[in-house]
Amino acid sequence: MREVRLSLFGFGNVGRAVAEVLIGKEALFREKYGLEFRVVSISDTSGTVWLPEGIDLREALMVKENFGRLSAWTNDYEVYNFTPEEAVREIDAEVVIDVTNDRDAWRWHLAALRDGKGLVTSNKPPLAFHYEELVGEAERRNLPYLFEATVMAGTPVIGILRENLLGDSVKRIKAVLNATTTFVLSRMEQGIDFENAVKQAQELGIAERDPRGDLLGTDAGYKATILHCVAFKPITFDEISVKGIVEVTADEVKRALARGRKIRLVATVEEGNVRVAPEEVEGPLAVSSNENVAVIETDLLGELVIRGAGAGPKETASGVVSDIVKASLALRGG
Amino acid sequence: MREVRLSLFGFGNVGRAVAEVLIGKEALFREKYGLEFRVVSISDTSGTVWLPEGIDLREALMVKENFGRLSAWTNDYEVYNFTPEEAVREIDAEVVIDVTNDRDAWRWHLAALRDGKGLVTSNKPPLAFHYEELVGEAERRNLPYLFEATVMAGTPVIGILRENLLGDSVKRIKAVLNATTTFVLSRMEQGIDFENAVKQAQELGIAERDPRGDLLGTDAGYKATILHCVAFKPITFDEISVKGIVEVTADEVKRALARGRKIRLVATVEEGNVRVAPEEVEGPLAVSSNENVAVIETDLLGELVIRGAGAGPKETASGVVSDIVKASLALRGG
Numbered sequence A, B: 001m002r003e004v005r006l007s008l009f010g011f012g013n014v015g016r017a018v019a020e021v022l023i024g025k026e027a028l029f030r031e032k033y034g035l036e037f038r039v040v041s042i043s044d045t046s047g048t049v050w051l052p053e054g055i056d057l058r059e060a061l062m063v064k065e066n067f068g069r070l071s072a073w074t075n076d077y078e079v080y081n082f083t084p085e086e087a088v089r090e091i092d093a094e095v096v097i098d099v100t101n102d103r104d105a106w107r108w109h110l111a112a113l114r115d116g117k118g119l120v121t122s123n124k125p126p127l128a129f130h131y132e133e134l135v136g137e138a139e140r141r142n143l144p145y146l147f148e149a150t151v152m153a154g155t156p157v158i159g160i161l162r163e164n165l166l167g168d169s170v171k172r173i174k175a176v177l178n179a180t181t182t183f184v185l186s187r188m189e190q191g192i193d194f195e196n197a198v199k200q201a202q203e204l205g206i207a208e209r210d211p212r213g214d215l216l217g218t219d220a221g222y223k224a225t226i227l228h229c230v231a232f233k234p235i236t237f238d239e240i241s242v243k244g245i246v247e248v249t250a251d252e253v254k255r256a257l258a259r260g261r262k263i264r265l266v267a268t269v270e271e272g273n274v275r276v277a278p279e280e281v282e283g284p285l286a287v288s289s290n291e292n293v294a295v296i297e298t299d300l301l302g303e304l305v306i307r308g309a310g311a312g313p314k315e316t317a318s319g320v321v322s323d324i325v326k327a328s329l330a331l332r333g334g
Helices: A013-024 A026-033 A057-067 A084-090 A105-113 A124-140 A157-163 A179-189 A194-203 A219-233 A249-260 A313-333 B015-024 B025-035 B057-065 B083-092 B107-116 B123-141 B157-163 B178-189 B194-204 B219-231 B250-256 B314-334
Strands: A004-008 A037-044 A047-050 A094-099 A118-122 A170-176 A262-270 A273-279 A289-300 A302-307 B004-009 B033-043 B045-052 B095-098 B118-121 B169-177 B260-268 B274-281 B291-298 B303-309
Touching: A004 A013, A004 A084, A004 A313, A013 A026, A013 A057, A026 A037, A026 A313, A037 A084, A037 A313, A047 A302, A084 A105, A084 B260, A094 A273, A105 A118, A105 A124, A118 A124, A118 A157, A118 A289, A118 A313, A157 A219, A157 A289, A157 A302, A157 B118, A157 B157, A179 A194, A179 A249, A179 A262, A179 A289, A179 B107, A219 A262, A219 A273, A249 A262, A249 B057, A262 B045, A302 A313, A302 B178, A313 B025, B004 B015, B004 B083, B004 B314, B015 B033, B015 B314, B025 B033, B025 B250, B025 B303, B025 B314, B033 B057, B033 B083, B033 B314, B045 B083, B057 B303, B083 B107, B083 B274, B095 B107, B095 B314, B107 B274, B118 B314, B157 B219, B157 B291, B157 B303, B169 B219, B178 B250, B178 B260, B178 B291, B219 B260, B219 B274, B303 B314
Parallel strands: A004 A037, A004 A094, A094 A118, B004 B033, B004 B095, B095 B118
Antiparallel strands: A037 A047, A170 A262, A170 A289, A262 A273, A289 A302, A302 B303, B033 B045, B169 B260, B169 B291, B260 B274, B291 B303
């Protein structure tokens, strides 16, 4: 049995889902992988709870549920006001987990790696802007830097591209990577107008309160950038072309339908060329609901389709937790 | 740069495709993985060509092409009459590759592992009958024993189940794993009768001269057995239920079509329960052509679909070569 100390940054929907999986699958991790996880710190925007002996995750979930913030938990635990970089350096953990939306997290990702810590993240901007630096640092230090959940939630498209198909050369990837735009376009197919479709998505918790990142294609663009980095070579979000769905009209949706097709926000990833734009599609790219899909074209295998959940707390936690196990096994081996 | 000595067993369609990829992608393997492959032996049913300095693969392909057997190659190379077990022991290789159809290959797989060699295989019966023994031996010795190409050719369903989704628990897999039966059933949908559909499959090289292994469900059964071993726990082909497509009538195919459905040979894999039988399907399982598909249902992620080539020499070589790279990197790390 090997105990692995984890430091969790972010305790929103995904962070809490990760905590729930860590609680619920203790026995699985012990029996199948010989791993026992000890969460030594949890940070949310209110502060950092830190206990080297390990935090009671059930209690942490209850505090968050009842008070909305970890800093309310002052009777049992010390709450610290670290910056993330301070927290990463101060807290003795083997694997740092970033499930925040911190756009500047690449700084503390680097700090963690330089401090000899493995890193697991579902946070996209660090990779979409600093892939080369981050993955390079991890490789030089032989540390795990894993990010399955940044693209298509737990659906293992990153795993397939990074750890499989090792003899294939990817020619092109076409993918639908954002569930909110799929939802909005699906509603428009049913005759609901754009504004009301967005409102419904927000009411159902599918779109964020500020849905621009989805509707303008930024979220899909981050993901497409990451796919390019993994399948070909490092690139940044600034180098790609992105067009969202805000200009898609009811008429265009109707005309596509009449041809048996659907409009989806499609990412096209070729070597040195990434673009995200609404396209008329049929076949595997015509997904509905919260599914994402990637069609990977390679020289030996031809066309490979992977389709699965692209959003949701539990579905994202699936990728994060898989990476936590993978990072822990890699650190054990290394 | 690290040189890896390979010993290739089987020089039929798949073996030759593997050799072609090893020739064509030398630069890729060197640049991307720091690996240089040296094939020190090739065996076909006529004998074993063995050259510790490394065999010229281009020449080997030419000899096979022109003479149909490696043993014709007597002017340049020694040709040995080893049994596979003798060859495995005698020949100094780090990775043994089995792309034969030898039903008893598990014996020399074991011999290779006991001799400290890694093993890569596309040959199904060893795994379908001796999974526990083989994988157990490899794990005890910390040696790679890789078999991506046994199920769905190079489409990485084994990689997904073995190396990803590490926090998910699989509930069920439903899959179409045999391309010949899909071809025959598709032709029947076009009104061609069973016997003629089989004849066409043979003429196109899709079905073997003796197509019973496909039509009776044995091939799909082997693959379903292997999926169970990977997703749940070891089981053998003798413990599963298999029904092929020979009793499917033109009428049944027609009635399914009328309901917007198709009959496919479907494998259902649940913990402790594997069955292969013709089923009426719609949605992702209704594949055509040489594609295979697996629908993997898990607790966290929900439904994951992976679809891709399920047959073909190049497509199978994709999985074999990916495993050769993976095995070589694992041996380097270990």
